[in-house]
Amino acid sequence: MMKTILVLEDDPKIAIALAVRLEAAGYNVLTAADGVRGLKLALVNRPDLIVMDIWMPVGLGLSVAQRLKDLGFANTPVIFITASRLKGLREAAANLGAAGYFEKPYDPEQLLGAVHQALQQHTFTA
Numbered sequence: 001m002m003k004t005i006l007v008l009e010d011d012p013k014i015a016i017a018l019a020v021r022l023e024a025a026g027y028n029v030l031t032a033a034d035g036v037r038g039l040k041l042a043l044v045n046r047p048d049l050i051v052m053d054i055w056m057p058v059g060l061g062l063s064v065a066q067r068l069k070d071l072g073f074a075n076t077p078v079i080f081i082t083a084s085r086l087k088g089l090r091e092a093a094a095n096l097g098a099a100g101y102f103e104k105p106y107d108p109e110q111l112l113g114a115v116h117q118a119l120q121q122h123t124f125t126a
Contacts, residue, residue, distance in 0.1 A: 002026065002027065002028050003027050003028065003048040003049065003119055004027070004028040004029075004030065004045060004046075004047045004048050004049075005022050005027045005028070005029050005030070005047055005048065005049045005050070005051060005115065006029075006030045006031075006032070006038060006041055006042055006045070006047035006049070006050045006051070007019060007022070007029060007030070007031045007032070007050075007051045007052075008031075008032050008033075008034075008035065008038035008050065008051070008052040008053060008056060008061065008064065009031065009033070009051070009052075009053045009056070009081070010033045010034060010053060010055075010056045010057055011053070012033070014053075014081075014104070015031045015033065017108075018031075018051060018111075019031055021108055021111075021112065022051075022112075022115070025112055025115075025116075027115075030045055030047065033056070033057075034056050034057045034058035034059060035056055035057075035058050035059015035060065035061070035063065035064040035067075036058045036059055037058075038050075038052070038056075038059070038064060039059070039064060039067060039068065039071075042068060042071075042073060042076075043071065047076065048076070048077075048119060048122075049076065049077045049078075049079070049099070049115060049118055049119055049122075050065075050068070050073075050076060050077070050078045050079070051078075051079045051081065051111075051115070052064065052065065052078055052079070052080055052081070053080075053081055053082060054080055054081070054082040054084060054089060054093070055082060055083070055084060061080055061082070062080075062089075062092055062093065062096060065078050065080075065093075065096045065098075066096060069096070069097075074097075075122060076122070077099035077100075077118035077119070077121070077122050078096070078097070078098055078099060079098065079099050079100035079101070079102070079111070079114055079115065079118060080093045080098050080100070080101045080102070081101075081102045081103075081104060081106060081111075082101075082102075082103060082104065083103070083104040084103075085103070089101075099114065099117075099118035099121075099122075100114035100115075100118060102114070
């Protein structure tokens with residue numbers, strides 16, 4: 001069964017690049033440019049994994065991740081990406097249970113590896 005990945009990224013070029021790369025790797029990809037749209041897409045589509053920028057309009061990534069946990073997505077892996085070098089972001093992401101953390105520019109192959117690994121670790125069998 002094809003896994004669905006939700007990409008929350010406000011930079012259209014990065015969002016498109018992520019979507020193309022993830023689709024080429026065999027994933028179904030949904031994109032949103034801000035936190036509110038991302039929350040709505042997550043609630044409707046129940047993605048298997050979320051790749052999220054930390055600095056977005058209408059909902060910072062860390063706040064959106066906490067809101068998703070509160071809404072029942074605690075078992076959905078989240079991988080954060082950011083251009084920020086602000087101290088404490090990596091730790092804050094880890095405290096939210098992040099499955100990965102990448103600073104821009106990131107290595108696309110490493111990101112794909114983290115996606116694959118996070119999906120393998122969070123695959124549940126009946």
